[in-house]
Amino acid sequence: MQRFKTEPTDDSPYILLDQSTGTFEIAGKSLPEDVAGFFEPVIDWLEAYAKDPLDQTDLHFRLVYFNTASSKLILDILMIMEEINESGKGVTVHWHSPAKDEDMQEAGEEYAEMVEVDFVHETYD
Secondary structure, rough: OOOOEEEOOHHHHHHEOOOOOEEEEEEEEEEOOOHHHHHHHHHHHHHHOOOOOOOEEEEEEEEEEOOOOHHHHHHHHHHHHHHHHHOOOOEEEEEEEEEEOOOHHHHHHHHHHHHOEEEEEEEOO
């Protein structure tokens, strides 16, 4: 599989999906005009990866903002991570949020309750 990467814009996040390391990252702001269109190749890539994942996958969310439409796609991504976990492979989701951003911390906590994967909350200044 080819590595998947997008550069951030004012409205869309940086995304790196690297099959060779099993380390994935989604960072920045997510409020693209066409959320479904933006995330479609990401979902497709992850579904293909889920067919033959590494023994350990680490997904890092470093979002500073996401809109309601993006929240559904984030959940879709987490559901794919849950499928990988259920197949017997290790998955850890790292939810990074600013220490002073209670909304982003709560969002991570809510996602952690929705899926069966190891979920690590990490704050930064």
